[in-house]
Amino acid sequence: MKMKFYPLTFTPILKDRIWGGTKLKTYLSKPIVSETTGESWEISTVPGDISVVNNGVFEGKNINEIISLYPKEILGNASIKRFGNEFPLLFKFLDAKEDLSIQLHPNDELAKKRHNSFGKTEMWYVMQADESSRLIVGLKKEVTQSEYLHYLENNKIVDLLHEYPAQKGDVFFIETGTIHAIGAGVVLAEIQQTSDITYRIYDWDRVDVSGNKRVLHTDLALDAINYKPVDSKIAYEEEANKSVNLVNCPYFTTNMIALHEHYSWKRKKDAFTVLMCTNGQFELILNGEIMHYRMGDTILIPACIAGFILKGKATLLEISI
CATH class of the missing domain: 2.60.120.10 (Jelly Rolls)
Known part of the structure; x- marks a missing residue:
């Protein structure tokens, strides 16, 4: 099977x-x-x-x-x-x-x-x-x-x-x-x-x-310190029901999804994704099955999952490599 x-x-x-x-x-x-x-x-x-x-x-x-x-x-x-x-x-x-x-x-x-x-x-x-x-x-x-x-x-x-x-x-x-x-x-x-x-x-x-x-x-x-000043704070604009980029680096990419009611998630590359819920609560609907999550939950989406529906009001960090 x-x-x-x-x-x-x-x-x-x-x-x-x-x-x-x-x-x-x-x-x-x-x-x-x-x-x-x-x-x-x-x-x-x-x-x-x-x-x-x-x-x-x-x-x-x-x-x-x-x-x-x-x-x-x-x-x-x-x-x-x-x-x-x-x-x-x-x-x-x-x-x-x-x-x-x-x-x-x-x-x-x-x-x-x-x-x-x-x-x-x-x-x-x-x-x-x-x-x-x-x-x-x-x-x-x-x-x-x-x-x-x-x-x-x-x-x-x-x-x-x-x-x-x-x-x-x-x-x-x-x-x-x-x-x-x-x-x-x-x-x-x-x-x-x-x-x-x-x-x-x-x-x-x-x-x-x-x-x-x-x-x-x-x-x-x-010999590990960077002795020069750096600008480490990231400016961004939150957008409802969109995946907004926060960080791109050689090791990971992090976006923010400001979920308001409904978001159709689709895999962007052949790699795993992790969702961290930093505020609110939401449902993840995959193949008709409904899963419930809330602030403080961290979810690993296997790379073989192509897409699902998110419903609710929540702030999610969306991380991949």
């Missing part, structure tokens, strides 16, 4: 963080049990954190298992051509009750050489922001490595960094090498390469429950 493929959802992988809170439960209905949950990994193939399907006939199987059985149907030829049978992206929701560390990520070349990993190009979509919350992205001015170290060693690195007020709907594209931090009071969706390599350069001098400071990666960061 021919396999019937369908939209896949996964059990969230929840991560406690020193800076985390409870909004992933109160705002996104994630099943958190601690007061310091910072991340919900929605779809992951990071070793040790492999997502497990929680719906349909594949329920209980992890994403790597179903890809090994049906690589073309799940990933699509366009993804396989570039990334083999590896799922190339990692999807998260983050809740920053406190400021995250000031950090950056290495590029592919450096990450491969040092960690046998992909680099970490990423993007943010702000879902909720408390009053006076902010995001830190990039340098205010170009500096030399020695100037950067002077700021860092004198505890003045924040003076060198560009702060943006955070507002719902803001989009930021964070290229490798860009110094950045998510500020307290922000919930966001994050799309990134499959990588968990972070170089932490400053952590606000805070300590954990045992009184220990977190490890910094000052030396590793030096």
Whole structure:
């Protein structure tokens, strides 16, 4: 019998963080049990954190298992051509009750050489922001490595960094090498390469429950940093029932669908698509079957699914490679 493929959802992988809170439960209905949950990994193939399907006939199987059985149907030829049978992206929701560390990520070349990993190009979509919350992205001015170290060693690195007020709907594209931090009071969706390599350069001098400071990666960061300012904030115009482009990069393309009542979705290339619901609720109608989703849901559309109907009022991020 021919396999019937369908939209896949996964059990969230929840991560406690020193800076985390409870909004992933109160705002996104994630099943958190601690007061310091910072991340919900929605779809992951990071070793040790492999997502497990929680719906349909594949329920209980992890994403790597179903890809090994049906690589073309799940990933699509366009993804396989570039990334083999590896799922190339990692999807998260983050809740920053406190400021995250000031950090950056290495590029592919450096990450491969040092960690046998992909680099970490990423993007943010702000879902909720408390009053006076902010995001830190990039340098205010170009500096030399020695100037950067002077700021860092004198505890003045924040003076060198560009702060943006955070507002719902803001989009930021964070290229490798860009110094950045998510500020307290922000919930966001994050799309990134499959990588968990972070170089932490400053952590606000805070300590954990045992009184220990977190490890910094000052030396590793030096040849990974982009010492020039970058314009990381993405301007866009939302349009009802249209797929509006937000980010195009070598690793992923992200569009926004502002769903108002009805949208006919059609596959754009021979590759998987992921939908992240950042607001509202909707129905997905495939071959007469109706599936219900809401804010905080992340759905993997296998590459072999050509199209379906969306109904409802919701904001969706539409991601492919």
